[in-house]
Amino acid sequence: MIAPLSQAVFIDDTTLRDGEQTAGVAFTRAEKVRIARLLDRLGVHQIEAGIPAMGLEEQRAIGDILALGLSAQVIAWGRAIQPDIDAAIACGAGAVHVSLPVSDIQIGAKLKRDRGWVLGQLSRAVDYAKGHGLYVSVGGEDASRADARFLAAFARAAQAAGADRLRICDTVGIWDPFRTYDAVFSLARQTTLALEIHTHNDLGLATANALAAVRAGASYVNTTVNGLGERAGNAALEEVVMALKVIEGSDTGIRTGRMAALCRFVADASGRPIHPSKPVVGSGVFAHESGIHVDGLLKDARTYEGLSPADVGARHRIVLGKHSGTRAVRACYARMGVFLSRAEAETLLPAIRGRAVARKAPLADADLAAIRREALPGGAVPMESAG
Numbered sequence: 001m002i003a004p005l006s007q008a009v010f011i012d013d014t015t016l017r018d019g020e021q022t023a024g025v026a027f028t029r030a031e032k033v034r035i036a037r038l039l040d041r042l043g044v045h046q047i048e049a050g051i052p053a054m055g056l057e058e059q060r061a062i063g064d065i066l067a068l069g070l071s072a073q074v075i076a077w078g079r080a081i082q083p084d085i086d087a088a089i090a091c092g093a094g095a096v097h098v099s100l101p102v103s104d105i106q107i108g109a110k111l112k113r114d115r116g117w118v119l120g121q122l123s124r125a126v127d128y129a130k131g132h133g134l135y136v137s138v139g140g141e142d143a144s145r146a147d148a149r150f151l152a153a154f155a156r157a158a159q160a161a162g163a164d165r166l167r168i169c170d171t172v173g174i175w176d177p178f179r180t181y182d183a184v185f186s187l188a189r190q191t192t193l194a195l196e197i198h199t200h201n202d203l204g205l206a207t208a209n210a211l212a213a214v215r216a217g218a219s220y221v222n223t224t225v226n227g228l229g230e231r232a233g234n235a236a237l238e239e240v241v242m243a244l245k246v247i248e249g250s251d252t253g254i255r256t257g258r259m260a261a262l263c264r265f266v267a268d269a270s271g272r273p274i275h276p277s278k279p280v281v282g283s284g285v286f287a288h289e290s291g292i293h294v295d296g297l298l299k300d301a302r303t304y305e306g307l308s309p310a311d312v313g314a315r316h317r318i319v320l321g322k323h324s325g326t327r328a329v330r331a332c333y334a335r336m337g338v339f340l341s342r343a344e345a346e347t348l349l350p351a352i353r354g355r356a357v358a359r360k361a362p363l364a365d366a367d368l369a370a371i372r373r374e375a376l377p378g379g380a381v382p383m384e385s386a387g
């Protein structure tokens with residue numbers, strides 16, 4: 001028996017930082033501000049707004065977002081070096097994320113340093129940021145490939161230095177839920193720091209791994225809208241929030257009915273359209289065609305919907321196609337104000353299926369009207385003329 005979650009879960013969204021790091025994606029300053037506003041209206045707790053050390057334009061965007069006076073806390077991302085922290089302070093940020101590699105491959109090949117240097121730099125950076133009155137999140141980059149004992153030492157050092165939170169990063173997306181759970185569970189026993197999970201979707205496990213980390217005690221999840229992010233992307237905000245709600249019964253306080261609008265805006269601004277099968281917000285996730293499913297759905301939507309479309313600002317949609325049955329045919333024509341008998345629906349079915357196969361797409365209302373004219377001349381009664 002799995003017990004209810006014992007901790008509240010907070011969403012720290014990084015669409016504006018890791019999301020924008022997606023190769024080929026760049027937001028304008030106005031788009032960054034708009035996305036921040038929409039994230040805030042959604043009820044996201046923290047917004048990772050960008051990387052001040054990138055330069056003046058990014059600093060201005062972060063400054064604009066800070067000037068909105070959002071309810072969400074705005075956090076600036078930087079490396080654990082003084083110039084990056086100074087750039088965050090110059091923007092007016094009250095919270096900073098300081099990132100340090102923790103795997104030997106990154107410490108050695110990227111930084112040409114050793115573990116001892118990492119721990120020293122961690123203490124210096126946290127000390128400096130805390131000295132400036134900032135909320136400090138410490139990030140263990142590439143934690144999923146780090147030596148577990150060193151990761152624990154890193155966590156203890158972050159706590160000793162006075163950090164507010166530790167982010168555990170599966171930077172290259174190689175964890176599964178079991179390994180994620182073990183690592184986070186173990187860290188949670190070695191530090192009292194709030195833990196955050198940052199996952200990547202290289203193996204399609206980003207959301208699952210985020211949930212595993214929450215189960216193991218993480219209280220923050222780093223997400224992006226539409227799962228935007230480096231390579232295969234990050235854990236998607238909309239998936240994490242709905243999974244926590246549906247599976248864990250955990251209310252993150254996110255106004256889920258507003259997610260679809262935000263996801264559409266980010267899809268446009270990023271030039272990354274939402275795939276029809278994208279969980280939660282894809283155009284196809286509440287569309288039904290198969291005769292058996294539609295029959296059940298029309299009797300009670302819960303028969304074939306695990307997520308309620310109303311919860312995410314969507315509606316279910318019945319489409320006619322190759323797998324349709326007479327119930328769906330009658331329901332779709334009724335929506336157009338045309339009431340068919342069962343026999344009439346049977347008559348139309350072969351033509352509907354044939355056209356759907358030829359088209360390789362669901363049929364539009366105009367197609368249905370044409371099929372009826374051809375197959376049932378003067379047949380069914382339109383609603384307008386019925387009364």
Ligand code: MN
Nearest residue numbers: 018171198230
């Ligand atoms: Mn990342």
